[in-house]
Amino acid sequence: MKVKPVNHAKAAEEFLDDAPHLTFHDERLWDMRQKRDQQMHLLPEWQELRSRASAIKEHTLANLPEYLEQFEANAKKNGIHVHWAADGAEHNRIVGEILEKHGAKSLIKSKSMVTEECDMRAYLEPRGVTVTETDLGERIQQLDDQMPSHIVVPAVHKLVPDVAKIFAKNYNTDPNDDSPQSLAESQRMAARPVILTADAGMTGGNFLVAETGTFVVCTNEGNADLSATVPNLHIATLGIERIVPRMADMGVFIRLLSRSALGSPITQYTTHFRGPQKGGEMHIVLVDNGRSARLGMEEFWTSLKCIRCGACMNTCPVYRRSGGLSYGAVYSGPIGAIIDPTFNERKYSTLPFASTMNGSCTNVCPVKINIHEQLYKWRRVLAEHHELPFVKREIMHMAGKLMGQPTLYRTAINGTEVALSTLPRFVLYNWLNPWGKHRELPHPVKQTFHSWYKKNRLKDKKESQGGKA
Amino acid sequence: MSSRDTILATLRANRPDPAAHELPPVAVLGDMDAGKARFEDALQLLGGQILLPQEGDTLATAIARRFPDAKIICSAVPDFEGTIRLEDVTSPQQAAATDVLVVRSPFGISEMGSIFLSEAQLNSLNSAAHLTQHIVVILSEKNLTANMHTAYVERPEFHTANYGVLMTGPSATADIQGVLIRGAQGVRSLSVWWE
Numbered sequence: 001m002k003v004k005p006v007n008h009a010k011a012a013e014e015f016l017d018d019a020p021h022l023t024f025h026d027e028r029l030w031d032m033r034q035k036r037d038q039q040m041h042l043l044p045e046w047q048e049l050r051s052r053a054s055a056i057k058e059h060t061l062a063n064l065p066e067y068l069e070q071f072e073a074n075a076k077k078n079g080i081h082v083h084w085a086a087d088g089a090e091h092n093r094i095v096g097e098i099l100e101k102h103g104a105k106s107l108i109k110s111k112s113m114v115t116e117e118c119d120m121r122a123y124l125e126p127r128g129v130t131v132t133e134t135d136l137g138e139r140i141q142q143l144d145d146q147m148p149s150h151i152v153v154p155a156v157h158k159l160v161p162d163v164a165k166i167f168a169k170n171y172n173t174d175p176n177d178d179s180p181q182s183l184a185e186s187q188r189m190a191a192r193p194v195i196l197t198a199d200a201g202m203t204g205g206n207f208l209v210a211e212t213g214t215f216v217v218c219t220n221e222g223n224a225d226l227s228a229t230v231p232n233l234h235i236a237t238l239g240i241e242r243i244v245p246r247m248a249d250m251g252v253f254i255r256l257l258s259r260s261a262l263g264s265p266i267t268q269y270t271t272h273f274r275g276p277q278k279g280g281e282m283h284i285v286l287v288d289n290g291r292s293a294r295l296g297m298e299e300f301w302t303s304l305k306c307i308r309c310g311a312c313m314n315t316c317p318v319y320r321r322s323g324g325l326s327y328g329a330v331y332s333g334p335i336g337a338i339i340d341p342t343f344n345e346r347k348y349s350t351l352p353f354a355s356t357m358n359g360s361c362t363n364v365c366p367v368k369i370n371i372h373e374q375l376y377k378w379r380r381v382l383a384e385h386h387e388l389p390f391v392k393r394e395i396m397h398m399a400g401k402l403m404g405q406p407t408l409y410r411t412a413i414n415g416t417e418v419a420l421s422t423l424p425r426f427v428l429y430n431w432l433n434p435w436g437k438h439r440e441l442p443h444p445v446k447q448t449f450h451s452w453y454k455k456n457r458l459k460d461k462k463e464s465q466g467g468k469a
Numbered sequence: 470m471s472s473r474d475t476i477l478a479t480l481r482a483n484r485p486d487p488a489a490h491e492l493p494p495v496a497v498l499g500d501m502d503a504g505k506a507r508f509e510d511a512l513q514l515l516g517g518q519i520l521l522p523q524e525g526d527t528l529a530t531a532i533a534r535r536f537p538d539a540k541i542i543c544s545a546v547p548d549f550e551g552t553i554r555l556e557d558v559t560s561p562q563q564a565a566a567t568d569v570l571v572v573r574s575p576f577g578i579s580e581m582g583s584i585f586l587s588e589a590q591l592n593s594l595n596s597a598a599h600l601t602q603h604i605v606v607i608l609s610e611k612n613l614t615a616n617m618h619t620a621y622v623e624r625p626e627f628h629t630a631n632y633g634v635l636m637t638g639p640s641a642t643a644d645i646q647g648v649l650i651r652g653a654q655g656v657r658s659l660s661v662w663w664e
Contacts, residue, residue: 024646024647028646028647031647043499044499045498045499048496048498049496049498052493052496052498055490055491055492055493056492056493058485058490059487059490059491059492059493061484061485061490062484062485062486062487062489062490063484063487063490064480064484065477065480065481065484068476068477068480069477078631084471084472084473084476085472086472086475086476090472134654135644136642136644136645136653136654137642137644140644140645153643153644154644155644155645156644156647158645158646159646160645160646163645163646180645180646180648180650181648181650183645184642184644184645184650184653187654188653188654191654192565196561196562196565212627212628214627220640220641220642220653221640221641221642221644221653221654221655222599222640222653222654222655222656223653223654223655225595225596225598225599225634225655226596226599226600226654226655229561229595229596229599229632230561230596230600240476240480245492246495247621247627247628248495248496248618248621248622249495249496249621250617250621250627251496251497251616251617251618251619251620251621251622252496252618254617255499255580255616255617255618262643264515265511265514265515265580265581265637266515266581266583266617266635266637267637268515268516268636268637268638268639268640268641268655269634269635269636269637269640269655270583270634270635270637271632271633271634271635272627272630272632272633272634273631273632274630274631274632274633275631276631277588277593277595277631277632278588278593286476288472288476288479292476292479292480292483293479293483295479295480295483295484295485296479296482296483296484301483301485
């Protein structure tokens with residue numbers, strides 16, 4: 001069966017209908033963007049940090065096989081078991097086998113976008129493993145059976161009453177609890193016993209350091225450190241692109257990451273795992289899942305520089321007003337729109353169009369990914385691969401013909417004046433004009449610039465030229 | 470071919486030209502102030518506290534005043550008694566009952582207000598730092614480093630510790646309607662005591 005493209009516009013429409021959620025979502029993310037700006041202005045070296053981060057990442061990607069080998073050798077020397085997964089299925093199988101070997105039935109985990117990519121919970125749970133998300137936002141999403149709607153703040157689209165309802169159903173708390181403090185406390189009280197009796201812990205990770213075989217995890221709630229240190233079995237999952245060459249490079253990235261993400265100078269916890277704890281066992285799964293192929297895409301490989309801060313999402317007017325879930329993908333927002341098509345070109349063919357091309361995403365990106373240019377390039381690729389919907393394709397085709405011929409274009413433009421002022425609404429606003437769904441068409445102009453110029457300036461020019469001659 | 474070899478081979482075939490992407494030299498940028506005032510401001514911004522001595526205070530009297538209801542005060546340092554020593558705590562389940570854990574950090578970072586802890590300070594029971602309700606960190610002003618660059622360049626712990634955590638204030642979350650809550654799932658408070 002052919003995969004249907006995600007109907008982002010329709011999902012966004014539903015999101016737009018709910019005013020309280022929409023307003024909060026929009027304002028909360030814009031507040032994160034403003035806090036990021038305040039932090040940026042405190043550091044005169046901000047742009048230099050971005051340039052360094054970008055250069056380090058580009059260098060690392062160009063030398064990725066060597067750095068991964070170096071990482072693997074050092075991690076093994078420190079007693080870490082290193083696994084390689086070509087795709088999500090292999091990742092899940094590896095994790096499942098490790099757990100089975102230890103007879104582990106209860107897994108506590110911190111937030112990891114890679115495990116979302118691999119849809120790991122859906123694989124493990126039928127095999128008798130209870131997976132408990134310990135990050136508050138991620139846990140809310142797990143209990144509500146939804147994907148994370150944002151890579152940093154997974155439940156940012158929900159309001160207090162939504163969380164109260166979900167917790168009441170699962171934790172037997174007061175469904176009318178309107179205090180975020182007491183709801184967060186409910187999560188702490190519910191999570192502690194699960195953490196203390198879990199058989200295994202799992203974390204994601206933000207960085208791999210080739211020089212030392214370390215992986216670095218940046219979090220705020222303390223749940224990742226609990227998940228990693230309470231059980232004696234720690235499994236970490238990271239994408240192969242998350243690597244930097246030297247420990248000293250971490251300074252650049254840690255200074256940028258949380259400032260870009262939340263507008264705080266650093267996450268409350270920045271944890272460096274270099275080997276198993278006393279009496280413990282540590283595994284790391286290095287996941288490809290399309291990344292090695294993306295490295296070969298000349299126009300898109302720099303998307304692998306991403307450090308998953310979410311700044312591009314917070315600043316994006318389309319994301320803020322459509323919500324992460326409307327993208328129908330693990331990665332949403334501008335960064336999602338340029339990496340999702342590499343996972344499934346047809347399914348995510350609509351996402352590069354969810355942009356106004358304002359370029360704000362590119363401006364805030366701490367590793368200088370040219371996100372809005374890649375959005376544009378994806379549109380071209382999708383058009384070439386015939387992944388555009390019929391109406392968009394035909395309109396573009398007609399527009400192309402029209403704009404390629406000045407005389408035809410001018411005749412048509414003159415005609416729109418008459419059309420816009422005389423045609424009935426049903427002719428102007430219908431399924432052939434998706435643009436007009438939530439917008440009014442512009443008021444017809446009395447005169448186009450071209451006809452005004454022809455009448456006035458061109459005449460003057462001719463006259464003055466004539467005078468001189 | 471194993472997945473490892475397939476992945477590495479694909480990367481070798483697909484990568485951009487390494488010669489066009491030089492590794493920049495190690496960056497040491499920004500404010501080089503390694504002072505106590507900068508550290509305290511940064512720590513407080515992230516919800517951490519300074520345990521200030523009053524006239525005639527020892528660490529023990531300051532802790533007793535700050536945590537009057539604490540029943541189990543666990544010490545990971547030789548120069549403070551507490552009600553139990555960390556060496557006598559043998560499991561995370563036992564550590565979970567701790568009200569206050571007292572540790573000594575080998576260094577702090579002025580830019581961030583961060584303190585560092587590893588298995589060396591936690592008697593290899595790393596979870597103790599996160600299961601305790603509150604943590605008091607003894608820190609010396611002479612062990613402050615200016616910023617993240619200097620920390621990673623100067624401190625040997627990043628190359629030797631198996632578990633090394635930079636803690637900056639207490640655990641926190643803003644996952645419910647954007648409301649910032651200090652004391653999420655790890656420590657509810659983090660206080661620094663200058664020595």
